[in-house]
Amino acid sequence: MDLRIQRSVVSNLRTRPQAIDTGPFVAGFDPETDSPYINYATPVPGVPITAADITALVTAFAGAGRKPRLEYVTSCSPELEGLLLGAGFTVEERNQYLICSPSTLNAPPVPTGLELVEPETDRDRAAIVSAQNEAFGEFPDDPSEAAVARMRRSQERGGVVLGARSADGVWAGGGQSSPPNDGLSEVAGIAVREQFRRRGLGGAISAGVTRRLFEGGAEFAWLEASGDDSWRVYERVGFVPSGYRLYISQG
Structure with missing residues (x-):
């Protein structure tokens, strides 16, 4: 499931108004907002990552006038966090995600009114x-x-x-x-x-x-x-x- 989630994040970022591929990353930018929660990058699963790739990614963010930021499933790029920390990045959050399938969905009633x-x-x-x-x-x-x-x-x-x-x-x-x-x-x-x-x-x-x-x-x-x-x-x-x-x- 981790790999499928990460691949879907990559695909959705590529639909942003200004999406670019830079080395092993996809960065999605929206010129209408500078929100870091909308403008961010993610790694492509299975592609090797180097310190030079991090430098190029930071440069791409600078060119777009946006804060360098990434979101990704950790198991898909286990070496990436260390490279980012070495490049001066700081962890914002580390969250566990949840999944639901048709067989587990339990829909409660909509409140009256x-x-x-x-x-x-x-x-x-x-x-x-x-x-x-x-x-x-x-x-x-x-x-x-x-x-x-x-x-x-x-x-x-x-x-x-x-x-x-x-x-x-x-x-x-x-x-x-x-x-x-x-x-x-x-x-x-x-x-x-x-x-x-x-x-x-x-x-x-x-x-x-x-x-x-x-x-x-x-x-x-x-x-x-x-x-x-x-x-x-x-x-x-x-x-x-x-x-x-x-x-x-x-x-």
Whole structure:
């Protein structure tokens, strides 16, 4: 599974507006945002890596005006961390990812008074982005056009986006997935605004996105938990622990 996950990350990075191959790495850049969580690189599994390759990668980030940063499944490039640390990189996080299959998915009911909706207009996409931003503590009232466009492009390529909406039209939260690749898709951005928490909505959104992926033919969904509470939510809907991923950056 580690190898399949890493290959899918490589393939998805290559769909970024400005994707480049530099030695054993693929770097995906988006000119509309300097967020390090969107602009990053990952190694191609099975390709040898040298210190000179790290230098060339840092140069590529400098040319794009972005902070050098990588995300990858550790078992697929076990020698890479040492090379990056030697080049002045610092570990941000080391997370265990979880996977779900159709046989393990356990979809809870959507809380009363709420519905899960796939956005069809940019206005609805903007509302979902605002709800996610508020839940994550980021600029709730000003969803960027770039963020809305990224969501739209992901849907056009087969990614799933779901928003949770109350009966009176208030958007309570949302979540999404990357477009499936090699039968895999990452579930991410699961967020619930404060006043709608503790009702099981996060689990319902997670399961709803995952179920739609499986209905579209995906074999596995994967994600990472940001803390113990979200870990328990994901395990309840059928995600089980699997391999490890590293987040590491320079500067």
